[in-house]
Amino acid sequence: MTPIFELCERYVDQWSTLDPVAASSTGITGTLGTATDYSPEGIDARADLIRQTLAELDTRQAHTHADRRAAAHLRERLEAERAWYEAGEAHRWLSAPIGLLMHIRVSIELMPRETEQDWQRIRDRLAAVPTMLHGWRTSLTHGHAHGLTAAHRQALAVAEQADGYAHGTHQHLVDAHSGPLATELQRAADAAHTAYAEFAQFLRQDYAPHASTTDAVGEDRYRIASRLYLGSDIDPHEAYAWGWDELARIETELATEADRIHPGATIEQATEHLNRTAHVASEQAYHEWLRYWHDWALDTLDGTLVDIDPRLRALDVTLVTDPTAGSPYYTPPTEDFSRPGRTWWPIANRSRFTTWNELSTVFHEGVPGHHLQLGANRVHSHTLSRFSTITDVSGHAEGWALYAERLADELGWFTEPGTRLGMLTSSALRAARVVIDIGVHLDLTRPDGTRWTFDNAQEFLRDRGRLAPHQVQPEILRYFGWPGQAISYKLGERAWMNARARAETRPGFDLKDWHTTALSLGPLGLDTLATELDHIDTTSG
Structure with missing residues (x-):
């Protein structure tokens, strides 16, 4: 050593x-x-x-x-x-x-x-x-x-x-x-x-x-927090403007996808139709649906664009009954794999569960998302420091998980009715997080000249982030109390996508090799990630 x-x-x-x-x-x-x-x-x-x-x-x-x-x-x-x-x-x-x-x-x-x-x-x-x-x-x-x-x-x-x-x-x-x-x-x-x-x-x-009585932490505290979650010193004003542009881009794609589901339908009409038709009606059925798609992703991805270590084949799926829980989350396996990775799914006192908007989250929390990436930290423990195997950087991890949703789209995985609209809705949510989180804590104006409040942030997340009603209040509460973390998804995804785009310009680029090498690096701050990914050899053979 x-x-x-x-x-x-x-x-x-x-x-x-x-x-x-x-x-x-x-x-x-x-x-x-x-x-x-x-x-x-x-x-x-x-x-x-x-x-x-x-x-x-x-x-x-x-x-x-x-x-x-x-x-x-x-x-x-x-x-x-x-x-x-x-x-x-x-x-x-x-x-x-x-x-x-x-x-x-x-x-x-x-x-x-x-x-x-x-x-x-x-x-x-x-x-x-x-x-x-x-x-x-x-x-x-x-x-x-x-x-x-x-x-x-x-x-x-x-x-x-x-x-x-x-x-x-x-x-x-x-x-x-x-x-x-x-x-x-x-x-x-x-x-x-x-x-x-x-x-x-x-x-x-x-x-x-x-x-x-003030929710906002101010720019100085926000820069400390965002550095903690991104591993990068960002310009929050640039990120705020980019978040608005990114949300507008996604909304254009959402409108196109809604028209595919029902010609002439608005996003709201397509969503209403899917909420009526694409759901399961019990906790047991919801758990079975989640279990099926976790296993399907493991089986489908393995050997194609990444090789999955056999120790990562174990993946628990757990329903969370805590009524204050907001979004699904993931916990990694122990160092010795005696405890497997686990995805957690809040049920919020529901008895009816829409599925069209949750498939992308399965890929985000499971495979090719958090379970594959954070599990790789354990798999590569023989080449990484122990500190690297047990830590993560939110921008690195959440950015990869959003990249994983895009990868699933590239692979044509969103074939079930409405699931691609669900993926785009999820992406809109993450873009909405950028503008809410930065806007609230730096007290920035919105395009109409108004300031952010708890109430209009909830309205914005519901209408523009298109979040399920039972999740809106705990999500906004989360952003107000956890500054800097909510932006790590989209800004992390931007870092991963930019790194891949640069790698694709190099002769002999091979995507499977790129994934394999990138995951073997362990967790990195976004600044270090960009440097490392720009210098890895991903040519096949």
């Missing part, structure tokens, strides 16, 4: 010790601690580790190309995270529906349940929820005392989410275990549920009255 790779390995070990909740969700294997310390002291410890690792990285020399790439990725990620910590963001971290509260719950859901020792670890983490929430509460109070407060809207939304968790979010784990730990599991789950309720009360009564 080279000195650079050794430093990456040591950082992962030390980070896992300081943040076992994130480590277990990420797929770190081995014996992990029970709880993450979210108090100011825990925050300082993680920030100090970043600073110490960067200082040590300055003393180590890269001798190989793999070393250089590993060092560049470690530096880029840690510098972006250091800026986030130094801006005080960890002391005002409140976001819903995706945020720290959800991360705690998901870390418990992902824990193994095979042996009695596994159940002991679940019991211990459940029992630690009150301590973790108390530490988080202390940090939020510390942040408020130093002028670092989250938005009032996010405080109330996380309180509502915590109240939802308090009503038995972990009870199914207790019900699934009939062994000697049953009583202790019940006691730990009850304590966790009580802690969620108390945290919700703290947010409503103590924190929200003093929280910021």
Whole structure:
């Protein structure tokens, strides 16, 4: 192991010790601690580790190309995270529906349940929820005392989410275990549920009255956040203008596709027709539909434009009953593949599920999207640093997943009625995210001269982003509380498409080789990605 790779390995070990909740969700294997310390002291410890690792990285020399790439990725990620910590963001971290509260719950859901020792670890983490929430509460109070407060809207939304968790979010784990730990599991789950309720009360009564009434974070904080999610210092004003142009381009294509579905039909009329005719009528039928298309994509893609490692053939599909959950998401396999990759599908109290607009999301979350790309990080662990195998950059990952939807279109996969309209609708949503996210947080004007508000952002996402009604409110809430992440999809896709377009101009270009090599590079910030993809040899043979 080279000195650079050794430093990456040591950082992962030390980070896992300081943040076992994130480590277990990420797929770190081995014996992990029970709880993450979210108090100011825990925050300082993680920030100090970043600073110490960067200082040590300055003393180590890269001798190989793999070393250089590993060092560049470690530096880029840690510098972006250091800026986030130094801006005080960890002391005002409140976001819903995706945020720290959800991360705690998901870390418990992902824990193994095979042996009695596994159940002991679940019991211990459940029992630690009150301590973790108390530490988080202390940090939020510390942040408020130093002028670092989250938005009032996010405080109330996380309180509502915590109240939802308090009503038995972990009870199914207790019900699934009939062994000697049953009583202790019940006691730990009850304590966790009580802690969620108390945290919700703290947010409503103590924190929200003093929280910021402004949703926007401003340009300085936004640049820090967007760097964290993109691995690139963008010009947000250029990206805002590009987002409007991209949305207009997609809407033109949407109109053409609607006319194909029903000659003379508007996009709205075609959508209404598909909502009536392209759906399944039960949770079981929805799960079976999802399972079929996940398997179909795996079988169809393998050996054509990419070779899929046999260890990635295992892919779980899970329905999510949490009513506050918004969009589908993906969690990668563990380092040793003992836990497979998994796609998660919120059902939001529905009993009827449209399918025409979800097929592209199957390809986005599964194959050729996140499962193929993030799974490749595990597959290539013998050539990547350990830090590279367990991290990702949102612009890299989400950009690839959107590229995967376009690739599916190139391959002619959207043959079911309305599914290509669904793919274009999905693309319109991602373009709408760019203009909403940047427009809200930089307080930019819209083309009609008005400013962004929570209400008109919902209307815009519904009418121009064409999102399903049950998803609109949690999606907008997500953008308002998670600045910089929503733009990573479209701007990441732009980076991947531009890189491929440049590669196609080189003699002997082979798309399968390009995919294979690109996935073998591991996660990279968008600036580094462009450099690496411009210098790889993808000629066949």
